[in-house]
Amino acid sequence: MDMLAGKVKRTEATINTMATRPDAHTAPDRPIRINAEDVTVHYGAKQALFGISIEIPDRAVTSFIGPSGCGKSTFLRCINRMNDTIEGAKVGGTITLDGENIYDPSLDVVELRARIGMVFQKPNPFPKSIYENVAYGPKIHGLARNKADLDEIVISSLKKAGLFEEVKDRLNEPGTGLSGGQQQRLCIARAIAVGPEVILMDEPCSALDPIATAIIEELIDELRENYTIVIVTHSMQQAARVSQKTAFFHLGKLIEVGPTSDIFTNPVHKQTQDYIMGRIG
Amino acid sequence: MTDTPRVATLTSAERTRLIHSGLRRRHLSEQVFKGLGLAAIILALGFVALLFADVLRKGVPAFVQSNLHLAVTYDPAIIAVEPAPIREAGQSDADFRAVSLKWQRDVALLNWNKVVEASLRAAAPVGFEIDSKQILTTAETDARHRIRELFVADPTLLGKTVEVEVLASANAANWIKGNIDRSLPDTQQQLSAPARALIDQFTANGTISSGFAWSILGNVDSRAAPAAAGLAGAFVGSLFMMLIVVVLAVPIGVASAIYLEEFAPKSRLTDFIEVNINNLAAVPSIVFGLLGAAVFINYFHLPLSAPIVGGLVLTLMTLPTIIIATRGALLGVSPALRQAALGMGASKTQMVFHHVLPVTLPSILTATILGVAHALGETAPLLLIGMKAFVASVPATPFDQATALPVQIYLWQGNENRNFFEPRTAAAIMVLLALMITLNGFAIYLRSRLEKRA
Ligand SMILES: Nc1ncnc2c1ncn2[C@@H]1O[C@H](COP(=O)(O)OP(=O)(O)OP(=O)(O)O)[C@@H](O)[C@H]1O
Numbered sequence A: 001m002d003m004l005a006g007k008v009k010r011t012e013a014t015i016n017t018m019a020t021r022p023d024a025h026t027a028p029d030r031p032i033r034i035n036a037e038d039v040t041v042h043y044g045a046k047q048a049l050f051g052i053s054i055e056i057p058d059r060a061v062t063s064f065i066g067p068s069g070c071g072k073s074t075f076l077r078c079i080n081r082m083n084d085t086i087e088g089a090k091v092g093g094t095i096t097l098d099g100e101n102i103y104d105p106s107l108d109v110v111e112l113r114a115r116i117g118m119v120f121q122k123p124n125p126f127p128k129s130i131y132e133n134v135a136y137g138p139k140i141h142g143l144a145r146n147k148a149d150l151d152e153i154v155i156s157s158l159k160k161a162g163l164f165e166e167v168k169d170r171l172n173e174p175g176t177g178l179s180g181g182q183q184q185r186l187c188i189a190r191a192i193a194v195g196p197e198v199i200l201m202d203e204p205c206s207a208l209d210p211i212a213t214a215i216i217e218e219l220i221d222e223l224r225e226n227y228t229i230v231i232v233t234h235s236m237q238q239a240a241r242v243s244q245k246t247a248f249f250h251l252g253k254l255i256e257v258g259p260t261s262d263i264f265t266n267p268v269h270k271q272t273q274d275y276i277m278g279r280i281g
Numbered sequence B: 001m002t003d004t005p006r007v008a009t010l011t012s013a014e015r016t017r018l019i020h021s022g023l024r025r026r027h028l029s030e031q032v033f034k035g036l037g038l039a040a041i042i043l044a045l046g047f048v049a050l051l052f053a054d055v056l057r058k059g060v061p062a063f064v065q066s067n068l069h070l071a072v073t074y075d076p077a078i079i080a081v082e083p084a085p086i087r088e089a090g091q092s093d094a095d096f097r098a099v100s101l102k103w104q105r106d107v108a109l110l111n112w113n114k115v116v117e118a119s120l121r122a123a124a125p126v127g128f129e130i131d132s133k134q135i136l137t138t139a140e141t142d143a144r145h146r147i148r149e150l151f152v153a154d155p156t157l158l159g160k161t162v163e164v165e166v167l168a169s170a171n172a173a174n175w176i177k178g179n180i181d182r183s184l185p186d187t188q189q190q191l192s193a194p195a196r197a198l199i200d201q202f203t204a205n206g207t208i209s210s211g212f213a214w215s216i217l218g219n220v221d222s223r224a225a226p227a228a229a230g231l232a233g234a235f236v237g238s239l240f241m242m243l244i245v246v247v248l249a250v251p252i253g254v255a256s257a258i259y260l261e262e263f264a265p266k267s268r269l270t271d272f273i274e275v276n277i278n279n280l281a282a283v284p285s286i287v288f289g290l291l292g293a294a295v296f297i298n299y300f301h302l303p304l305s306a307p308i309v310g311g312l313v314l315t316l317m318t319l320p321t322i323i324i325a326t327r328g329a330l331l332g333v334s335p336a337l338r339q340a341a342l343g344m345g346a347s348k349t350q351m352v353f354h355h356v357l358p359v360t361l362p363s364i365l366t367a368t369i370l371g372v373a374h375a376l377g378e379t380a381p382l383l384l385i386g387m388k389a390f391v392a393s394v395p396a397t398p399f400d401q402a403t404a405l406p407v408q409i410y411l412w413q414g415n416e417n418r419n420f421f422e423p424r425t426a427a428a429i430m431v432l433l434a435l436m437i438t439l440n441g442f443a444i445y446l447r448s449r450l451e452k453r454a
């Protein structure tokens, strides 16, 4: 534990040195949006996360990398409390969003999830029309005053997700009838429609071909202007391309976190280096 | 583990040979399984075909009835009764009803068989020799009631002659249909020789004609007149019970399943409840009948033989089926859909009602309809709550005495009169099966439609 705390301190130090960099592509000059401290997760008796502490900057892309089973998804789910829905999952530590503890019992998860949207690994549109998919969030959260409002939200969300041109003639057709890449963009549009502040993406491109992946990556880069994005990925290239900050997980521990360029060019830890070189994972 | 090095040392030819030698056995076992499956299906279909063929063979003729067209004369000499009372000024409702009822009783006491006999004789060829008893066997025994009812409804018929269509007796109908061996000696015939001859005459001169047996669908049960006994009462009784089952069992069952599957915390108690629901589904239906008799009739004092009690008992019986089917359907919903909904910030209730329920609706509906169809065919519990009583009226409400379609089959099958238990039973089975097939067809239709929409 002590060793880990030391690691975290050191990574924070790296962040601070980064803060002076004028490069617009480095996130750490951004204010901190989400702050996790000493987060642990147990699935029943099995501990999946060991004291994760990390700061996630506002309006930047933070990527989580690490070998399979290291707890990336688990930690991502902690941020919008999706772990609450898993039977036997127990979360410890604190995570704050704008200084507010999201595990505070008085906080309503429904509201939290409206503020922190999520895109899953496998595209999972609702078995409803494209329009209904995007309109669902605004509807349940009461964000649209009337049909015209809703139409506008749907269209602008689809446009932001770069899907509108492809589907504008078939908004009433089922969302499940789209291609995998289109479905994933639909899921992004659906998440955006609620106007979240943070978007969590769990391997959003793992089911997609390179072209669809490129489109989504471009989209993530655009969304960065307005949203805080956390993305889990197995692709080093993707992490390097889209993110400004990268965190490396291994066996339930956060090994190293820092500006993406640093993590990929001169990682501090041997494990990180090994992983990036393809020696573990 | 020990295989790994061996596989590694095999040449490609050896490997192919090994795979090849195993292949024949694998294909063979597949062939055997396919063959067994096919045989099982053929056997099952064979039995179904046999059942249907038998029921159709016996039942279809029952849907043809023989109608007797008679010119009925309301002869004042026979109908010696005071004129029907007319409401006097200032007479109270109750008084008038009492007077009317007394008059109707007087009318009923007249010998209406004489009127029937006169009409039959009028239709018979001039000089045809046949005695009263014999001639009356050609018409169904309810003919006199029909003719009397016409008179009660319209007392001005006195002295007039009107065309009336009554049913020929079941024996006459069988004689016409050729169900009775004409070569049998007199002593073994149900009908006397003159009656048989008269029936042939009637058929020849058009007094008797055949038509679709609306009597089966439109008439109520009858104890003495097999040709006139119908299913209307039982049908409506069954309909009431099905309505009660649908109205009670479906919402309660689906709601309990949703609660248990989606909301209830997993605990010892919910485990216990689950086990007991499964047990309830396996309880023999007759036990539900005993329970119904004890609880609804003895304790709550609900009426005996009423569809309300039958409906409640069948509801109890159907509930576990619906709960189990609904839970199974809910369990089958992909976690991805649930996550999608929750991830959007939907509450648990919204997740269930907006996303999970719509995709499970087809299976829930199918299970429900099949459950209701099963309840429709249930007989044993109904016998225990008095629904096997003879009821000669169509129930107007679920609280009136009634019987049910399967019970009606049981009753007719148990009747000692051959004209009941042969054609009538088969016809009732056909109606019941038709209803079931309709319900199942509806379930399939709904399912495919809802699935297409999803
Ligand atoms: N629902 C669950 N119940 C029990 N254990 C779980 C559950 N989900 C994850 N785990 C365990 O927690 C650990 C971390 O899993 P997690 O899914 O977070 O890994 P990951 O880094 O996302 O892996 P991948 O890259 O393969 O998606 C693993 O050991 C996994 O077996």
Ligand SMILES: [Mg+2]
Residues within 6 Å of the ligand: A072, A073, A074, A202, A232
């Ligand atoms: Mg994962």
